Amino acid sequence: MTIHPHPNPLPSREREKAYIEEFKLAEMIATREAYGETLARLGEINKDIVVLDADLSGSTKTAIFAKKFPERFFNMGVAEQDMMGTAAGLAVAGKIPFASTFAIFATGRAWEQVRQSIAYPKANVKIVASHAGITVGEDGASHQSVEDIAVMRVIPEMTVIVPADGIETRKVIEEMVRYKGPVYVRVSRGKSPVIFDDSYSFEIGKGTVLREGTGVAIIACGIMVSKAMEAADILGKEGLSARVINISTIKPIDKDLIIKAARETCAIVTAEEHSVIGGLGSAVAEVLSENYPVPMKRVGIEDKFGTSGDADRLMEIYGLTPENIAKAAREVIKRK
Amino acid sequence: MTEAAQLKEIARNLRIDILRMLHKAKSGHTGGSLSCIDILTTLYFSKMRYRIDDPAWPDRDRFILSKGHAAPALYAVLARIGYCSNEDLMTLRQAGSKLQGHPDCKAIAGIEVSTGSLGQGLSMANGISLALKLDKKQSRVYCLLGDGECQEGQVWEAAMTAAHYRLDNLCAIVDNNGLQIDGAVKDVKGIEPLPEKWKAFGWNVITADGHDFDSLLSAFGKAEEVKAQPTMIVARTVKGKGVSVFEGKAKYHGVPPSDEELAVALKELGANIK
16 A cells, blocks of 8 residues: 655644644544544645535534535535545545545445445545444434445455544544545444544554453454453453454554464454444454464344444443453453 | 538548457447447547647546446547557457456546446536536536436436536536437336436536537537536437448447458448458
């Protein structure tokens, strides 16, 4: 992968610091909110950024950009396929389009447009989809994407990123402006704890060890990263040492970090708010089975659709809890 | 010679190139390449501004072949301009060729976007038109669709977008040859009344004879004068136009000329047979 130098400047270090402080003080922030605010800030500095939405700008938070830069915001109405094609055209003509809607519509309804009009010609389009996973909550299965990572990951040339918190989201969006090529970024509706601090530096394809450990490695993405940290606490109290790894770039995945974890802990658990088929768990299994097979277990949605309900309650129903991750860890440790 | 007569002569030669490359490739889309070549000829050799030595010239006019299966027509034009070579034409659809079965913008300078999956070109043309307007460029964007392609829902999403954003730098053309793979468009799934449909979607609509250069030149000229509205030229065409054995036959949608058919075609087109 080549990182192209970008001629457009990014915010000054001071401004960035002040902004990160705001996020840290918030303690809990939805990654979609971090996306919307970051986009609006970057829009001031980089005039090539244009934003498209499909009648969900209030929910995806692109409305913040729209309010500041109405001439560079294009509401495409309820027409996701057309939105992806229009974004491709804008990119071909030199703009840096961010196209946003709910994850299920961005990756499901418009999958073929993403493949044909964006990925195949390697158009510089940033698809940032919100309301991924079951934490959409009350809207139910029709709006809960549990397949998006899988269907984006399979497309050649596509980079797939799932930020873990507001700060990582901000760093990811900045990197998206710099990087030339198609990217899918998955953000969430609900608030989640802030994990990173200002010192964190995001690099495409690089995972982060958030906590050292030797008995098992828990590899997580998105809102499951903080759950993985809690799981490590539970395991710690039982005398089990768990490493926690944030893999925000699902593709291209950080093979070295995963293989190192497998070699050093000999037991792997993955955790994601996505189907266990085709997502982070599958990507990690692909790396392990071809390079360093060790006992592993995937925590995720077990080949089921979502359902309506309070987001926290749904996380319990679908087993996306620290307790369930800890249970999976105990199992793989036994299988060593 | 009048401009129309000059264009007619260019189109005659391009038809010969199309048939030779399809015959060599032993696969590809004959009917739709021949039905749209007069439209491409008018655009590339009369209307459009571009630089032969600089395909990426920022002020160029853009052409999007939304009906990507008519790639041989586009390749013949690009070879005549010099964006690819005549030798390249004879590699159509072969492994390692720049001339993919459907246009690949990464392979040849002068191809603006990759197409082939029907229904997607107009959205991309809209995106380019929006960007050109943001940049205050005078360039125009042309997008050619098939009539069967108008069965794709995305075409009508894009139709609404172009009208909503008043893209008067955009001119789309429907190659209205009335035939698609499975037969007549009216039998497969009717799309008429086409001009009225586009009108209802907020477009300035012009009907033209897609094989009459005066008619096409006049239509493109009128399109340039329209403000605050995109223009759709419904070009009535004949599938396989120019060669008696292919004309008006759905069968030749995706069938290349046989040895015998090529011989007949080259004779009818007055080609020098080597």
